[in-house]
Amino acid sequence: MxxxxxxxxxxxxxxxxxxxxxxxxxxxxxxxxxxxxxxxxxxxxxxxxxxxxxxxxxxxxxxxxxxxxxxxxxxxxxxxxxxxxxxxxxxxxxxxxxxxxxxxxxxxxxxxxxxxxxxxxxxxxxxxxxxxxxxxxxxxxxxxxxxxxxxxxxxxxxxxxxxxxxxxxxxxxxxxxxxxxxxxxxxxxxxxxxxxxxxxxxxxxxxxxxxxxxxxxxxxxxxxxxxxxxxxxxxxxxxxxxxxxxxxxxxxxxxxxxxxxxxxxxxxxxxxxxxxxxxxxxxxxxxxxxxxxxxxxxxxxxxxxxxxxxxxxxxxxxxxxxxxxxxxxxxxxxxxxxxxxxxxxxxxxxxxxxxxxNHSAEHRALALRAARESIVLLKNDGALPLVKQAQKIAVVGPTATSLIGLEGNYNGTPIGHVLPLDGMEQVFGANRVSYAQGAQLTAELPVAVPRTAFPGGLTVQYFNNTTLTGAPATTARAKEIDVNWAQIAPAPGVGRGGFGVRWTGQLAVPAPGDYQFELETRRGCDIGNGGGSYLIRIEGAPEQRVAINCKSGEKPAPLQVRFTDTRPRAFTLELANNASGAGDVTFSWRPPADALRAEAVRQARGADVVVAFVGLNAWLEGEEMPLQIPGFDGGDRTSIALPASQLKLLDDLAATGKPLVIVLQSGSAVALGQAGRSARAVLEAWYPGEAGGQAIAEVLAGKVNPSGRLPVTFYASTDQLPAFTDYSMNNRTYRYFTGKAEYPFGHGLSYTSFAYGAVQPATPSVAAGQGTSVTATVTNTGRVAGDEVAQLYISASGRDGAPIRSLKGYSRVHLQPGEAKTVTFKLDPRDLALADADGVMRVKAGSYRLWVGGGQPGTTAPGREAKLQVTGQAVLPR
Structure with missing residues (x-):
């Protein structure tokens, strides 16, 4: 019916x-x-x-x-x-x-x-x-x-x-x-x-x-x-x-x-x-x-x-x-x-x-799982996990307390996020962790004023008016001023538009010298778009009051303050937001670079191990932006080296002789060069999302065994690559690159070890146009449980213009110590095809090399190989 x-x-x-x-x-x-x-x-x-x-x-x-x-x-x-x-x-x-x-x-x-x-x-x-x-x-x-x-x-x-x-x-x-x-x-x-x-x-x-x-x-x-x-x-x-x-x-x-x-x-x-x-x-x-x-x-x-x-x-x-x-x-x-x-x-x-x-407990748990699985252990000479060796941990670096360093771009508004420093204190104990910012991301740009500059923290009062008068709607505490209020109320009981915020506390600088302060509202000048303003008051310095005019495009001059000593001074920041919604608000500074590094070195010398959080953020690399500074061009990079200000910090930390662990946060490959060679261990944590700080700390502590694998090649330098505007795949990506990478595609270490049994195609030969399967046994030969990512690569010898090798299968498996599992990869006809000069996908007769392992063949990854014979020829649909 x-x-x-x-x-x-x-x-x-x-x-x-x-x-x-x-x-x-x-x-x-x-x-x-x-x-x-x-x-x-x-x-x-x-x-x-x-x-x-x-x-x-x-x-x-x-x-x-x-x-x-x-x-x-x-x-x-x-x-x-x-x-x-x-x-x-x-x-x-x-x-x-x-x-x-x-x-x-x-x-x-x-x-x-x-x-x-x-x-x-x-x-x-x-x-x-x-x-x-x-x-x-x-x-x-x-x-x-x-x-x-x-x-x-x-x-x-x-x-x-x-x-x-x-x-x-x-x-x-x-x-x-x-x-x-x-x-x-x-x-x-x-x-x-x-x-x-x-x-x-x-x-x-x-x-x-x-x-x-x-x-x-x-x-x-x-x-x-x-x-x-x-x-x-x-x-x-x-x-x-x-x-x-x-x-x-x-x-x-x-x-x-x-x-x-x-x-x-x-x-x-x-x-x-x-x-x-x-x-x-x-x-x-x-x-x-x-x-x-x-x-x-x-x-x-x-x-x-x-x-x-x-x-x-x-x-x-x-x-x-x-x-x-x-x-x-x-x-x-x-x-x-x-x-x-x-x-x-x-x-x-x-x-x-x-x-x-929305943002349910189940979804938050999934974000934490994703953050844990995404972290790639690039290098480890035994310094990790930090279980017994590290009684005192010096956390340094500009990304350790950076909110945008968690978010990346095209993101929602974080609620209940965990910054890396907070994750370290939660996992290791606040009494074992000290912190110093150490450096700006780049010498040319301001960075958020760190929580160490606010001894005792900040009191935050929220008002449902822009005059900041009457009783506050609510009062809270904050460690720093680096928030994202996009499409949310800044605090419970406060409206999204037409509100005021007052931060009060003390400000202490790490060394005498000249400092610049400013309030940054990065997402399209969301704050104050309806005629807002802010006020910065630092004891002993001229008061700065700024009317925010988003339409003019003019950026207010920073507040310049000369400090003759490091004693704490009374501090107030007031923000009036007349806009219908809010966005990012970051209180930033440009401090003397030597002062930041010296503070970090002092913390390092008093610690047993140094964990340096360095890298980039989505205000440096991203979609079409006006940024033009050394190393960065309109959202792209002209160099893949870590910015010089951070490399200098790593050099000074390494010179202390204390074990150095580097945690990279970035959206792409960063070449560390000598700094990476000097470090005892290197992690790539990307922009790890709302639970990133917890996941990073858990991996460093060994509570989570790292299992991420690189989805890109980490080159040693752009000198190894063709021009950026050249779209030919010649010498690009692991499939065609003939040089030596700093870390290859598919690379990732673990706190345990794995071994592979024989690679076995379902049949020794297959007719062109037909599919087949490949199996291999993976065994955890170490002492702790872990996830292995078994990777299948195929190489075809004698094919003009063919990739050196191509990934055609992968399988993430969890193994207890001594446990073995068989992984099976299904190959369809297209997995055995290669494009000819006219772009036609063809399967040709010949011998194909199969490799199944924890990374690419020819690297340090364990694995085994086999051969597969293909008979006949076939042309596949476009």
């Missing part, structure tokens, strides 16, 4: 598509009809101008059709972003370092659940703002081909197989397995061949060889579309073969929709439609550029200049058919139908998800 009713409705819907505009049967309102039929029925009822408006990311309401406003722009790179409190996982590159498919799937599920919770609440409050929708512009699966790219931290690494398999699991977790409704929509991006430089991206053209395109740049997208069934894809800023990616019919029509059978919708990156005309010069006017994008297969634009509103002009000028717009809109509204946006809430299984499921 039900089946017959659905068939009847579908038939009626198909007939209704041919009705004139005034047809009355509203098939789009019928939940039993097919989503695409419903979408087509709805689209045919719109005017031309309404259609164009619906093709922007911020689509307005059409009340006569009962269409509510909707903004397609939402972010979930490593947790739901920019919509207030949410679970913050390690930055994407850290998630890649887990090499854990199940974890990426669970992360995707968490994103969908928390996204639904926020969406449901927002709908109830009639909040249709950006970042409260269900179409998430994640994951970023561009290949991290060069460590200088600032956005590489957003990716899943340099390898197409690892990126594709992890990205696919994230997509599946986000979209869910309900046969009728998506829990949310995932959007693999940026299609295609996109990886910097940031300052050139709006007009940069890439001419990849067909082989590099097929072998490196497209496989991850193919996998997320075919295996992950992604409903959406984002096209990139750059041009490919002179044609803007968002107007490139070879990419969007021939490859994506033709070869791969993609049925979903394509969104542009933000401003990329405008770039077609103004950046790439593919068309003389924007109406022509927008038309070219739609004809090529872009369905909605993330518009900064209302680019898609020019589509009616394009239709009238003959650049585009209205039918082309209809096709795009049917794709867009099919997705919204499958999200349940036009159905009764009781019928949509995810409509009952409440805000209580």
């Amino acid at each position: 039900i089946r017959k009713r659905r068939i009847g409705l579908m038939t009626a819907g198909a007939v209704l598509l041919g009705l004139p505009h005034g047809g009355t049967a509203q098939v789009y309102r019928d939940p039993a009809a097919k989503p695409d039929v419903r979408a087509a029925d709805l689209v045919r009822r719109m005017t031309l101008d309404e259609k164009a408006a619906q093709m922007q990311n911020a689509a307005p309401a059409i009340p006569r059709l009962a269409i509510p406003p909707y903004d397609y722009w939402n972010e979930a790179l490593h947790g739901v972003a920019r919509a207030g409190e949410a679970t913050i996982f390690p930055q994407a590159i850290g998630m890649a370092a887990t090499w854990d498919r199940d974890l990426l799937f669970a992360e995707g599920q968490t994103v969908a659940t928390e996204g639904r919770a926020k969406y449901n609440q927002a709908q109830a409050e009639k909040n249709y703002a950006r970042y409260y929708g269900l179409t998430f512009w994640s994951p970023n699966i561009n290949i991290f081909r060069d460590p200088r790219w600032g956005r590489g931290q957003e990716t899943l690494g340099e390898d197409p197989y690892l990126t594709g398999t992890l990205g696919t699991q994230f997509v599946l977790g986000v979209q869910g397995d309900d046969p009728r409704y998506y829990k949310a929509v995932a959007t693999p991006k940026h299609f295609a061949v996109h990886s910097g430089p940031e300052r050139l991206r709006h007009g940069f053209n890439v001419d990849p060889t067909p082989r590099d395109l097929a072998e490196t740049y497209l496989p991850a997208f193919r996998r997320t579309v075919i295996d992950g069934r992604a409903e959406s894809v984002m096209c990139a800023y750059n041009a490919v073969d002179t044609k803007a990616a968002c107007a490139n019919s070879d990419l969007l029509q021939k490859t994506l929709r033709g070869d791969w059978g993609f049925k979903g919708f394509v969104t542009s990156d933000c401003g990329a439609i405008d770039d077609i005309t103004t950046g790439h010069k593919n068309t003389p006017t924007n109406p022509q550029g927008a038309a070219l994008a739609v004809k090529a297969g872009t369905d909605t634009g993330c518009d900064f200049k209302d680019e898609m509103l020019d589509l009616p002009k394009a239709v009238k000028a003959g650049y585009l058919r209205e039918a082309d717009m209809d096709q795009a809109l049917v794709r867009l509204f099919t997705a919204r139908m499958r999200l349940g946006m036009f159905d009764p809430a009781a019928q949509v299984p995810f409509s009952s998800i409440g805000i209580d499921q």
Whole structure:
């Protein structure tokens, strides 16, 4: 009965598509009809101008059709972003370092659940703002081909197989397995061949060889579309073969929709439609550029200049058919139908998800698990774990108390986060841990005033007014002034807008000298956007009162103070926020560099071991920013060496003779050089998310056995690499790199040891076009339990232009001491194929070398090898 009713409705819907505009049967309102039929029925009822408006990311309401406003722009790179409190996982590159498919799937599920919770609440409050929708512009699966790219931290690494398999699991977790409704929509991006430089991206053209395109740049997208069934894809800023990616019919029509059978919708990156005309010069006017994008297969634009509103002009000028717009809109509204946006809430299984499921205890535990699994032990000469040797631990370095050092970019607002220093004190005991900042991240930029400068801490009073008068709404204590209040209230009982905050206490500097102080509001000047101000009062110094004017773009001059001694002085900071919401607030300084280092050396000399927290943050490396200082260029890096201010700190710490452990926090490879060779141990912790400080301390203490593996090559220097603008894969990534890396892709140590048994293909030979499997036994030969990441690499000898080796399988296994497990890798025909010069994937007869081990062959990783013979030849689908 039900089946017959659905068939009847579908038939009626198909007939209704041919009705004139005034047809009355509203098939789009019928939940039993097919989503695409419903979408087509709805689209045919719109005017031309309404259609164009619906093709922007911020689509307005059409009340006569009962269409509510909707903004397609939402972010979930490593947790739901920019919509207030949410679970913050390690930055994407850290998630890649887990090499854990199940974890990426669970992360995707968490994103969908928390996204639904926020969406449901927002709908109830009639909040249709950006970042409260269900179409998430994640994951970023561009290949991290060069460590200088600032956005590489957003990716899943340099390898197409690892990126594709992890990205696919994230997509599946986000979209869910309900046969009728998506829990949310995932959007693999940026299609295609996109990886910097940031300052050139709006007009940069890439001419990849067909082989590099097929072998490196497209496989991850193919996998997320075919295996992950992604409903959406984002096209990139750059041009490919002179044609803007968002107007490139070879990419969007021939490859994506033709070869791969993609049925979903394509969104542009933000401003990329405008770039077609103004950046790439593919068309003389924007109406022509927008038309070219739609004809090529872009369905909605993330518009900064209302680019898609020019589509009616394009239709009238003959650049585009209205039918082309209809096709795009049917794709867009099919997705919204499958999200349940036009159905009764009781019928949509995810409509009952409440805000209580946001940042739940279960999700917080998952973020901690992710942080633990993401940490990579790069080097250890026996200094770790710090169980018996370290009675007194000197924690030094600028990232030890840095909030942005946990967050990365594209993140939610942290609640209950654990900074590295706090994690160290919790795990080892505050009585065993001392702290000194030691250095700025770079000599050119201020750094947050550390908690050591506020002896006794700070009293914080919050007011529900901007005059800071009357009784405070609440009072609290703080160790430093480094907060993120984006889309949340600054304290319980305080409104998100129109509030005031007063911090009071004492300020003590580490040495006499000249200091500069300033209040930084980094995220788009969120604080004070409505006419706010701040006041800095330090005993014995002139008072500074600053009116914040975000529109002017002018940054207030810092407060300059000369200290003749180190005695504590009375300190007050007052902030008045007139904006409707708040963001990041950091009280920063530029101290004498020698004073910071001397303080750190004093702490080191009084300790048994030194743990140095150094690295970068997402205000140094990231997406298109105005930063231009030595080593950094607009979000990218010109050098992968640790900044000189931090290298000098490490040199001085090593000179004390105390055992030195380095904890790196970064979004990409950092070359330590001699500093790394002098250290007894080195950890890479990435930007580890809300639980990062706890996870790092647990690994250092041996409570958690490190198990992360590098998803990128840590080169010794950019001198080993081609030019950043060169997109050829020659001598790039572990698959083609012929030099000696500081730490290779796949590398990661453990507090135990593992051994591998014989590598056994299911059969000694396989016919081209057929799949097979490979097994090996892994044994924990050490004394403690641990996770091993078994990695399968394949090499094909005698193939011109082929990678040196390629990852084609991995498996994370947990083993008790003495325990053995058999890992099985399934190889499909594509895993044995290589691209020829024309980009055709071919399986050829020959001998293939198989390696299964804890890292790449030819490194210190344990493993075994075998051979697999392939007979015959086969050409695989694109």
